[in-house]
Amino acid sequence: MAAIERPVAKPRPVYLNLLAIRQPLPAIVSVLHRISGALLFAVGIPLLLWFVQTSLASGDGYAAAFAPLSSWFGKLVLLALAWAWIHHVLAGLRHLALDLHIGVDLAPARKASAVVMVVAILLTLIVAVRLW
Amino acid sequence: MVGGPVDRLAVGAHYGARDWLAQRVTAIVMTLYTLLIALIVLWHGGLDYATWKAMFASAAFRVSSFLFMVSLLFHAWVGMRNILMDYAKPTSLRLALQIVVVCVLVAYAGWTAQVLWGGP
Ligand code: HEM
Numbered sequence: 308m309a310a311i312e313r314p315v316a317k318p319r320p321v322y323l324n325l326l327a328i329r330q331p332l333p334a335i336v337s338v339l340h341r342i343s344g345a346l347l348f349a350v351g352i353p354l355l356l357w358f359v360q361t362s363l364a365s366g367d368g369y370a371a372a373f374a375p376l377s378s379w380f381g382k383l384v385l386l387a388l389a390w391a392w393i394h395h396v397l398a399g400l401r402h403l404a405l406d407l408h409i410g411v412d413l414a415p416a417r418k419a420s421a422v423v424m425v426v427a428i429l430l431t432l433i434v435a436v437r438l439w
Numbered sequence: 440m441v442g443g444p445v446d447r448l449a450v451g452a453h454y455g456a457r458d459w460l461a462q463r464v465t466a467i468v469m470t471l472y473t474l475l476i477a478l479i480v481l482w483h484g485g486l487d488y489a490t491w492k493a494m495f496a497s498a499a500f501r502v503s504s505f506l507f508m509v510s511l512l513f514h515a516w517v518g519m520r521n522i523l524m525d526y527a528k529p530t531s532l533r534l535a536l537q538i539v540v541v542c543v544l545v546a547y548a549g550w551t552a553q554v555l556w557g558g559p
Contacts, residue, residue: 345522348515348540352547360554362488363495369488396473399466406463 332420340398343391351388382438389434394427458517465510465517472507501555508551512544 330338362372375381401419404410410419483490494500519540527533 341522344515344518348519352511352515356547356550356554360550362491363554366488369491392473396470400470403463403466
């Protein structure tokens with residue numbers, strides 16, 4: 308295991324204050340992909356399981372599963388998760404395209420990132436409109 | 440990301456071609472299932488209890504849902520482990536957090552089985 312501890316290069320000064328560096332669009336999409344993935348893991352999966360279980364139990368349960376959506380807070384939670392899911396899937400598909408060497412040049416990569424951001428927000432807005 | 444094979448550390452996100460591939464295959468399975476659900480809901484023009492119940496009464500739908508959940512849980516494991524490898528640097532902390540993630544995922548898996556096959 309000693310080999311694993313060996314540093315690759317001599318330590319060099321690094322400046323990695325993420326909040327101070329101007330981030331290119333693909334980097335923002337990537338960070339949001341990570342944040343949305345963690346959000347889906349911690350909040351999305353349990354809520355999904357709770358929803359399916361409650362809604363299948365009975366007619367009353369079905370109503371109870373949708374009940375949180377009558378409050379502002381419930382709607383906001385669902386909206387956040389809808390955005391997380393949509394952004395994560397679109398950014399994930401962008402990853403798959405990049406893996407197939409589609410759109411790896413700078414200009415198309417920027418454009419695809421913009422498309423991911425915008426389409427995710429638009430689809431989330433549609434969800435919002437349907438909720439309210 | 441594309442370093443030479445020599446002198447690479449065996450840590451850091453995105454190592455392991457098998458996990459890399461699994462992340463992609465599960466992503467495709469989940470995307471297809473998402474489209475399936477969206478199509479069913481659009482097809483019915485919304486959902487009601489009877490339709491919802493009938494969907495889950497179908498064995499094919501339950502198996503698809505199970506496949507989706509297995510993909511999702513495996514995908515979440517690879518993804519969360521990648522994240523922990525980037526931020527939880529001390530090995531002991533990383534191991535502890537990975538154990539937490541595994542326990543949570545196993546609990547989700549048990550809950551999934553209960554939802555799909557434990558119901559009335
Ligand atoms: C509840 C469901 C999901 C959860 C909890 C989840 C979680 C995660 C996490 C935590 C990561 C690691 C992110 C990173 O390393 O920065 C990840 C990566 C990824 N996700 Fe998901 N994900 C889910 C659904 C999906 C779906 C439906 C797709 C479909 C396209 C997808 C596609 C991807 C891809 C392609 C990666 C790899 C990106 C990379 O190699 O950097 N995920 N996911």
